Amino acid sequence: MAAPHPIEKFQQWFAEARAIEPYDPTAMALATASGDGRPAVRMVLLKHADERGFVFYTNLQSPKSIALRANPNASLCFHWPKLERQVRIDGPVVAVDPAEADAYFATRPRLSQLGAWASAQSQPMAGRFELERAVAAAAVRFPIGAVPRPPHWSGWRVEPEAIEFWQARAFRHHDREKITRDRDGWSAKWLFP
Ligand SMILES: Cc1cc2nc3c(=O)[nH]c(=O)nc-3n(C[C@H](O)[C@H](O)[C@H](O)COP(=O)(O)O)c2cc1C
Numbered sequence: 136m137a138a139p140h141p142i143e144k145f146q147q148w149f150a151e152a153r154a155i156e157p158y159d160p161t162a163m164a165l166a167t168a169s170g171d172g173r174p175a176v177r178m179v180l181l182k183h184a185d186e187r188g189f190v191f192y193t194n195l196q197s198p199k200s201i202a203l204r205a206n207p208n209a210s211l212c213f214h215w216p217k218l219e220r221q222v223r224i225d226g227p228v229v230a231v232d233p234a235e236a237d238a239y240f241a242t243r244p245r246l247s248q249l250g251a252w253a254s255a256q257s258q259p260m261a262g263r264f265e266l267e268r269a270v271a272a273a274a275v276r277f278p279i280g281a282v283p284r285p286p287h288w289s290g291w292r293v294e295p296e297a298i299e300f301w302q303a304r305a306f307r308h309h310d311r312e313k314i315t316r317d318r319d320g321w322s323a324k325w326l327f328p
Contacts, residue, residue: 139323141298141314142186148222148300149184152215164212165191170205181213182239188292189224190231192239194256195287203228209293219303224295231290240284248282249273299326 152160161181168174175198183190189211193200203209211224240248253269260266277283295316302310309328314321 139312139314139321141295141300141321141323142184144300144314145184145222145298148215148218148220152213152218152220155217156215157217160213160215162213163189163191164214165199166210166212167199167202168206168208169202172206175199175202181211182290188226188229188294190290190292192231192236192288192290194251194254195289197256200291203291209291211293221299221301223299223301224293224297226294226296228291228293231292233284233289236289237284239290240288241281245282246270249277251288252276252282252285304328 149160159180162178163181164176165179166174166176177199179191179193179199181189182192207228209226209228211222213220213222215221240251243251249270250273252273253266273282297313297315299311299313304310307328311326311328312323313326314323
């Protein structure tokens, strides 16, 4: 049997989700655990996926980034309801290279770039005006030309050690293919649903 190619299979499923899902198919749940093992989960957007892993961008001082520095492991979960599919990805995380983060940041709309400067993500704020004032201050700071990437904003890459593809079937006789990586490469097994 040919060796499984989970990244190729992911790209295939992702393309099918992009074609049919009415809501953003790049949305994925990101689970982290703090240094003392407390889990937390929230949605983020997949911005890049290839053999090296699955990339999202965020504030580096946010609770998720603090957790990822203390415990550099993550779990991702996509749900594509129209296709009745779920994909789960587990693995260690590494920081995205600064040049790669700069290149991605440069593609973002200017107001999103200013928002990245303005938002102390997950810190309390007095009200919306505080955010709007911070965005205005960033606009004054960078009135013309390119907005540089803030030092507190970058990406994380989840390097997959296991990818599980779940496809609903009639009567809950679902398909689950779990593809895991070890030193010899990828190997697949089927799991009871
Ligand atoms: C659909 C969706 C996509 C999101 N994408 C991102 C994202 O790509 N990056 C990000 O920092 N927060 C994103 N958020 C907000 C996060 O879910 C979360 O509220 C925020 O990052 C703070 O998380 P933390 O306090 O656990 O660090 C998204 C929220 C939703 C609902």
